[in-house]
Amino acid sequence: DQQVKQNSPSLSVQEGRISILNCDYTNSMFDYFLWYKKYPAEGPTFLISISSIKDKNEDGRFTVFLNKSAKHLSLHIVPSQPGDSAVYFCAASGGGTSYGKLTFGQGTILTVHP
């Protein structure tokens, strides 16, 4: 059972435009969400996170939006740059005994064309 889903395997965007990566989750216990960026043959690196008490968090070119009623979050990258080309994973965690344990989506390959 895939509790975190990224339904778009890939996304292609022109440099300077906005990139929007989407993520859906099914587990209502999830209350903390993170986005990671990954280059081939490397470990993921943290980008941005959001707690369920917020609906938006911004860090430079990166903004994450959370819609709890729809169980949906999105990552906006503005403006997109060729160096942003990578695989993006969303991840979620819940409280209680699963504290700190992350559940990842399948990833979306972002390609930013010059």
Place this chain on the structure above:
Amino acid sequence: DGGITQSPKYLFRKEGQNVTLSCEQNLNHDAMYWYRQDPGQGLRLIYYSQIVNDFQKGDIAEGYSVSREKKESFPLTVTSAQKNPTAFYLCASSYSGSRDEQFFGPGTRLTVL
């Protein structure tokens, strides 16, 4: 430099052999994790440890074993019971009980021939 090291980067083993993947961190993190990544799939949790001498099974623990004798080290053994061991293995660490992000190592690509 603080960080997580995994060695080796590429590992080849014959079918039926056990193999141990190394993971070391000098970030003073209490919690450590092992994930597996397969093509077109996300990271799946194998085992995690919140504190020394304690660890829990993740979502796909069958065919794997771990130990946590030192805070800095969390080796993963891929046993012959793991039916499809060829994959990219990632180790991560974080402050225990923290909502902060997990820091990942560079990964080990294991190929079983």
